[in-house]
Amino acid sequence: MRGKGQRWTRFLCVILLLGSLPRANLLRAQEAASQTPREHQLDLDSFEYVWKTVHEKHFDPTWGGVDWKAVHAEFRPKMEAVKTRREARAVVRTMLSRLKLTHFSLIPSELYGDLSRPESGAGEPGVTGIHLRVIDGRALVVSVDPGSPAAQAGVRPGWEILQIGGKEIASQLAAIAREFEGKSLKDLVLTDAVAGRLEGKQGDCLAVSFLDGADRNISHSLALVEPRGAKFQLGNLPPVRVWFSEKTVGPGIGYFAFDVFLAPGILMTAFNNAMRSFMNAPGLILDLRGNGGGQGEIGCGMAGWLVLEKGRDLGTIRTRDNALKLIVRPRPQVYPGPVAVLVDGLSLCATEIFAGGLRDLGRARVFGTRTGGAALGGNIERLPNGDGFMYAFANHVTAGGRVLEGNGLVPDVIVQHTREALLQGRDLILEAAIDWIRDFK
Amino acid sequence: MSLKTGRTAGFVLTIAALFTELALVSVGGSLALPVQNTPPRAEQILDQYVEAIGGLAALEKINNRVIKGTMEIAGAGVKISITAFQARPNKACTVIDSPATGRIETGTNGEVAWQVSALAGAQLMEGKEKASFLHMNIFDRAVYWRRSFQKVEAAGEEEVSGRPCYKVVVTPKDLPPQTVFFDKETHLVVRIAMTIENQAGTIPSDSYLSDYKRVDGVLLPHKTVTRLMGQERITIMESIEQNAQLPPERFDPPTEIRALIKK
Numbered sequence: 001m002r003g004k005g006q007r008w009t010r011f012l013c014v015i016l017l018l019g020s021l022p023r024a025n026l027l028r029a030q031e032a033a034s035q036t037p038r039e040h041q042l043d044l045d046s047f048e049y050v051w052k053t054v055h056e057k058h059f060d061p062t063w064g065g066v067d068w069k070a071v072h073a074e075f076r077p078k079m080e081a082v083k084t085r086r087e088a089r090a091v092v093r094t095m096l097s098r099l100k101l102t103h104f105s106l107i108p109s110e111l112y113g114d115l116s117r118p119e120s121g122a123g124e125p126g127v128t129g130i131h132l133r134v135i136d137g138r139a140l141v142v143s144v145d146p147g148s149p150a151a152q153a154g155v156r157p158g159w160e161i162l163q164i165g166g167k168e169i170a171s172q173l174a175a176i177a178r179e180f181e182g183k184s185l186k187d188l189v190l191t192d193a194v195a196g197r198l199e200g201k202q203g204d205c206l207a208v209s210f211l212d213g214a215d216r217n218i219s220h221s222l223a224l225v226e227p228r229g230a231k232f233q234l235g236n237l238p239p240v241r242v243w244f245s246e247k248t249v250g251p252g253i254g255y256f257a258f259d260v261f262l263a264p265g266i267l268m269t270a271f272n273n274a275m276r277s278f279m280n281a282p283g284l285i286l287d288l289r290g291n292g293g294g295q296g297e298i299g300c301g302m303a304g305w306l307v308l309e310k311g312r313d314l315g316t317i318r319t320r321d322n323a324l325k326l327i328v329r330p331r332p333q334v335y336p337g338p339v340a341v342l343v344d345g346l347s348l349c350a351t352e353i354f355a356g357g358l359r360d361l362g363r364a365r366v367f368g369t370r371t372g373g374a375a376l377g378g379n380i381e382r383l384p385n386g387d388g389f390m391y392a393f394a395n396h397v398t399a400g401g402r403v404l405e406g407n408g409l410v411p412d413v414i415v416q417h418t419r420e421a422l423l424q425g426r427d428l429i430l431e432a433a434i435d436w437i438r439d440f441k
Numbered sequence: 442m443s444l445k446t447g448r449t450a451g452f453v454l455t456i457a458a459l460f461t462e463l464a465l466v467s468v469g470g471s472l473a474l475p476v477q478n479t480p481p482r483a484e485q486i487l488d489q490y491v492e493a494i495g496g497l498a499a500l501e502k503i504n505n506r507v508i509k510g511t512m513e514i515a516g517a518g519v520k521i522s523i524t525a526f527q528a529r530p531n532k533a534c535t536v537i538d539s540p541a542t543g544r545i546e547t548g549t550n551g552e553v554a555w556q557v558s559a560l561a562g563a564q565l566m567e568g569k570e571k572a573s574f575l576h577m578n579i580f581d582r583a584v585y586w587r588r589s590f591q592k593v594e595a596a597g598e599e600e601v602s603g604r605p606c607y608k609v610v611v612t613p614k615d616l617p618p619q620t621v622f623f624d625k626e627t628h629l630v631v632r633i634a635m636t637i638e639n640q641a642g643t644i645p646s647d648s649y650l651s652d653y654k655r656v657d658g659v660l661l662p663h664k665t666v667t668r669l670m671g672q673e674r675i676t677i678m679e680s681i682e683q684n685a686q687l688p689p690e691r692f693d694p695p696t697e698i699r700a701l702i703k704k
Contacts, residue, residue: 057671234541235518264543268559295541301560311640319671327640331562332701379672381516393671 034083039385043088046383047079050092050391053381054104059319059394066098089387102185102374102405103349107238107388126202126224130155131290133344133417134190137173140419141210145228153220156213158423163209163219164197184373184408187345200224213423232263234295236380236388242266246274249285250434254278257287261294261350268301275305279335283437285430287342289368293349296326296377302354303328305335306363314357317377317394326357338440339364340433343411347371349378353396356409360400366411367433373408483593483609486623487586493628499658500584504529507682512537515673523676532692533578548692549578555698563697569616570639576613589613596620601632602649617643629653629660644669657683 035043051072054063075095082088089106096104129148132139139161144151162168176193180186200206202224209219229243244258244267256274258267278284284306300314307328314326341355341364352371358364377394397403415432481489491497505528513520521539526532534548543559554566554574566574576582582589589611596608605625612618622632630650637644652664665676694702 232540235514236516263540264559265540268543272559272562297560301558301562304561313641322642322644322670324641324644324670329561329564329640332697332704379517382518 033085035085035088039085040082042385043082043085044079046385046387046389047076047088047092047095049381049383050096050106050389051075053389053391054096054099057320057379057391057393058099059377059392061320064099064101071095071098085385088385101376101392103376103378103390103392105390106383107236107380107390109386109388124202125227126200126204127227128198128206128208128222128224129228130161130198130208130222132161132191132194132198133346134173134187134194135417135419137170137177138419139169139173139191139194140417140422142417142422149223149225150220153222155210155220155222156423157425158213158419158421159218160211160419161194161198161208162211162217163207164194165207167197169194169197184345184370184406187369188348188372191346202226229259230263230266232266234262236382237262238388244270245287246270246277248281249430251438252281253283253285253434253437254281255285255287257289259290260292261296261298261354264295264298264301268298271302271305275331275335276333279333281337283338283340283434283440284335285340285342285433285437286364287430288347288351288355289342289344289429290346291343291348291351292346293351293374296350296353299350299354299357300326300328303358303361303363304331306339306358307361308334308336312361313399314353315360315396315398317396319377319394326353328357328361338437340436341366342429342433343368343371343409344416344429345369345372345408347409348374349376352404352409353398356398356400356402356404359409359412360398360402365413365433365436366409367413367415367436368411368429369414369416370410371404371408373404373406375404480595480598481607483595483611486595486607486609486628487583487593489628490623490630491584494653494660495655495658497584500581503581503657503659503683505580505683505685505687507680507685507687508678509680510676510678512674512676515675517672526687526691527578527580528687528692529580531575531579533580534692546695547574548694549575550692550694551575553694553698553702554578555694555701557695557697563695563701565698565701568640573616573638576616586611592618598625604631606631627653630662656681659683 055068075091078091079088082091089108092106129145129150130141131143133142141155141157141159141161143157144155172193173190176190177186180189198206198208204224205221206224207219207221209217212218227241229241231239232242233239240260240262242260242263244256247255249255254274256271261267303314308330310330312328314328316323316325339358341358343351343355343366347355348371352373352375355364355366355371359366375396376392377396378390378392380388380390383389395403395405413432413436415429417428421428491500505526508525508527510523511520512523519539519541521537521542523535523537525535531551532549534546536544536546538544545556545558545560547556549555554571556564556566576589579589586593591614592612594610596610599606599608599622601622606622607625609621609623610618611621617636617638619633619635621630623629624631632650633648635646637646646667646669648665648667650662650665653660653662661681663678667674667676
C-alpha cells in the first residue's frame with residue numbers, strides 16, 4: 001500500500017537474496033558495458049572494501065560461522081576475471097550472500113539520484129499509483145492513489161494484474177514462490193517482483209492488463225508520474241519518498257499510516273501533532289503495512305507517546321562491542337487507550353522492532369500477516385566505484401528475547417486481504433483492528 | 442532497514458561530549474615541569490598541559506564560548522550542523538539540526554539537564570545520565586581538575602598517531618574513569634578514551650583531538666575524530682567565539698522543560 005520511496009528501502013534489504021530483482025532500465029545498459037582498466041581497478045578496490053568492512057564491522061565476529069578469509073580467497077580470483085560492472089556486482093553479491101542475512105547489499109551507483117535536479121520531471125522515477133500485494137499467487141491491487149493515472153483509468157482495489165508491458169507475470173510469481181516458500185521474505189519478494197515492473201521514468205507509459213471485478217480482461221496504458229510523498233535523502237541512502245496519512249476511522253479511532261521511518265523533521269512533526277489530536281480517541285491504529293523501516297530511534301520517539309512507564313525499551317541492539325537498549329522515553333502526556341498496529345510481509349526492520357517492541361511491552365495488539373524478518377542495524381557507505389554498500393553493524397533482540405531477523409513478527413491476529421473483500425471496498429485487516437478497539441474493555 | 446538504529450540517546454550525549462572535550466582541553470594551573478628523568482606525576486602532566494595551552498591567566502579571562510561546527514559520520518554521508526554554547530560555571534546548550542535528526546537541543550543550567558527533540562519530545566535527564574552530562578559540561582572542568590576529578594593517576598606512556606604520549610587516568614566522582622593522552626613534546630591532549638553512560642547502556646568512546654589553534658590566547662582543538670559504536674565521527678569546529686554577548690536566558694530551560702519541572 002506504499003509507493004516507490006519505501007520500495008527502495010525494501011530493495012536494500014533483499015537485493016542480495018533475489019538474483020533477478022526488477023530494476024530500472026537505465027541500470028541494465030550501464031552495468032553491462034565493458035570495463036576500462038581504471039573501472040576494473042575501482043571494482044577490485046570496492047570488492048576489497050566490502051570484504052574488509054564485513055571482516056571488521058559485522059556484528060558477529062564469527063560471521064555466523066562463515067570462514068570469511070576463505071571467502072576472500074575464493075572470490076578474489078573471480079573478481080579479477082570480471083569484464084563488466086554487472087559481473088563485478090554479481091561476484092560481490094554472491095560473496096555477501098554467504099552471510100545469509102539481510103542488510104548486506106549493493107546499491108548500484110546509477111540509482112543514486114541527483115538531488116540538485118528538479119523535484120519531478122521527465123526521467124525521474126515514475127509510478128502508476130497502484131499499490132499491490134501478491135495473495136495466493138495473484139497480484140491484487142490493494143489501493144490506488146487518488147488522482148493518479150491508475151485512479152483516472154478506473155483501476156480499483158481487488159483487480160488482478162495479469163500482464164505488464166505485454167508480459168504475463170504469473171509464471172514468474174510461481175517461480176519466486178517456490179524459491180521462497182516458508183521464508184519470511186516471500187511476500188516482499190513476490191510483491192516487489194510485480195511492483196518493480198510498474199515503475200519507470202516519469203512521462204513514460206506502461207501497458208497493464210487486469211482482471212476486473214467482473215472477471216473481464218481490461219487493458220490500460222498508464223502514464224508514469226511522480227510518486228506520492230516528500231523526497232528525502234539521508235546520507236548515502238538513495239532518495240526515498242516520505243509519506244504519511246492521518247485520519248479517523250470507525251467510531252472516532254485515530255489512524256496514522258506512514259511508509260518509512262525516516263525524515264524525523266517531517267514524520268515526527270506530523271506524528272506528534274496527530275497524537276495530540278488523538279489523545280481522547282477511543283483507540284489508535286498505526287498502519288505499518290508496507291513500511292520499509294529506517295531509523296529505529298524514530299520508533300522509540302513514537303513509542304514515547306504510548307508507553308507510560310520509564311525505563312522500558314523496544315529491545316536491544318548488539319554491535320560487535322556493545323549492547324544498547326532502545327529506550328522509550330515517555331512523553332509528558334501519554335496516550336492511554338488501546339493501540340492496534342497493522343503489519344504485513346512488507347513491514348521491515350524498524351517497523352518490526354517498533355511493532356514487536358510495543359507488543360512485548362503489552363502496549364499494542366498486532367494485526368495482519370507475518371513481517372519480512374529483516375531486522376538489523378545497517379549502515380551505508382559509498383564504495384570506490386560509486387556503488388553504495390549496506391552492511392549490518394548490529395543485530396536486534398526484542399525485549400521478550402525474540403530475534404526478528406529471518407523470522408519476522410507473527411501478528412496476534414492473522415488476517416489478510418481477499419480479492420472478494422477488496423472488490424467490495426473492504427480492508428479486512430483494518431476492520432479487524434477497528435472491531436477489536438470497538439470491543440475493547 | 443535500520444539506519445543507526447536506536448542511537449538517539451547515545452548519539453546526542455556523544456555530541457555534547459565532543460564539545461565538552463573542549464572544556465577538558467582548556468585547563469588551569471600553571472606549574473612548569475622541572476627537568477627530570479623520572480616519569481612525571483599525573484598532577485604535573487595536567488599542570489604542564491595548562492601552561493601549554495596558554496596558562497591559567499589567559500584561561501580565566503574566558504567566561505563563555507560559542508562553538509559552531511559540523512559533525513560528519515565518516516563514510517555514511519551524514520553531516521550535521523552543531524552550535525554549542527558554554528558558560529561558567531557549568532552551563533551549556535548544544536543545538537544540532539539535520540535531516541537525520543531533526544532539531545535537537547540539549548542543555549543544562551547547572552542544576553537540571555534536558556533534551557528537547559522532535560524525536561523524543563521534552564525530556565529531563567536523571568540518574569547517571571544526568572550526572573555524566575553535568576560533569577561533562579563544567580566549564581573548563583580541567584582547568585579546575587583538582588575539583589572536577591576525584592582522582593588523577595599517571596598510567597605510563599603510549600603512542601598516539603605515532604607520537605609518544607603520557608597516559609593519565611582521571612576519575613570524576615561517581616562516574617567512570619577517563620583516560621587522557623598528552624603529547625610528550627607539545628603537552629597537548631591528543632586522545633581521550635571514556636565511556637558515556639545513559640539509559641540505553643554504556644558506550645565506549647575514543648576521541649582524537651587535533652588541529653589546535655590559538656583563540657584569544659588559548660590553544661583549542663578544532664578537529665575531533667571520535668570512534669563510537671563502530672563508526673568514526675569527525676567534528677570540525679569552524680568557529681569558536683569567546684566572551685560572546687549571550688542573553689541571560691540563554692541557558693534557561695525551554696518552556697516544555699519548565700513544564701516538566703513543575704510537575
